[in-house]
Amino acid sequence: MSMIDTHCHVHFRAYREDMDKVICRSLEKGVKMITVGTQLDTSQRGLEVAEHYDGVWATVGMHPSHLCAQNFVDDEELDPSAQQMIHTGGHTFDPADFLPLARHPKCVAIGECGLDYVHIPENLNREEVIAKQKQTVRQHFDLASEVGLPLAIHSREAQKDQLALIREYIQAGKLARRGVIHCFTGTLEEAQEYLETGFLISFTGIITFSPRKKDLLVGGLSPLQEVVRQLPLESIMIETDAPYISPEPYRGKRNEPWQVEFVARKIAEIKKISFEEVCEVTTKNAEKLFGIHV
Ligand SMILES: [Zn+2]
Ligand SMILES: [Zn+2]
Secondary structure (H helix, E strand, O other): OOEEEEEEOOOOHHHOOOHHHHHHHHHHOOEEEEEEOOOHHHHHHHHHHHHOOOOEEEEEOOOHHHHOOOOOOOOOOOOHHHHHHHHOOOOOOOHHHHHHHHOOOOEEEEEEEEEEOOOOOOOOOHHHHHHHHHHHHHHHHHHHHHHOOOEEEEEEOOHHHHHHHHHHHHHOOOOOOOEEEEOOOOOHHHHHHHHHOOOEEEEOHHHHOOOOHHHOOOOOOOHHHHHHHHOOHHHEEEOOOOOOOOOOOOOOOOOOHHHHHHHHHHHHHHHOOOHHHHHHHHHHHHHHHHOOOO
16 A cells, blocks of 8 residues: 655654664555655755655655743754754754755755744743744745745644744645644644645544543543544645654654555544555545645
8 A cells, every 4th residue: 555654754863873764664565655854954965865865755845843942852853963053043044054954855845843832841932932933934934935835734723823923824825735733732722723824634643542531532442533433535645754743653763655554454443444545546536635746
């Protein structure tokens, strides 16, 4: 079955020993991939990697967590010298740096960018951080509109503000290619509002996790699995967000793009349709959104 992992970070430091093996392992299993940039370094590197493989594409953008000084270090993402930048005040998004990258033939989307209200360090002024995140989202939206690419949006506990920004831009006639809300974890209402704007919703291995007993809904599903059940397959894509959030049965281990298969299988189980149909339709959705041929 051919599939596409629409959001992974296979060019991150987590794969510094065996990136080629990991990519080839997935491609041999029929799983293509889009490897996602999170700041300038990883955006450049993602494109370099994509250039070397048929079936690998990249995106360029700046993740909201890189906009402010962070207490945590993500050893999986950047080498220690680059991490120093994050400790000393964070990055600022300069569209002039990203414009040439966005025009690269292997670049299929702008992002990941968005609003993340979960990972704001407590020692910083919350309002200022949010204002910087919103300003940076606007710059990404302008860039996507200028180069005519879709967006890869990261949104955590910020769906209302994120939707307001999307609606504002669409009303202004921008964001013609729309985009995807990656690693969706919001409510059914929020998902439906995104669909009304023409965005797609993408699910990770989180949908494979067993619901906590107290969260169980009728039918034994978690609230997020119920969102999967209710959304039309035509508006859904699948992803791993590798190296993070490995699906069951590999939860807790380093993730790889081919494991997107477990996300597809879970969607089939929840929606009571065939695995083949999930692969076929989610691949078509990705081809249409990103303008690629899988
Ligand atoms: Zn993300
Ligand atoms: Zn990501």
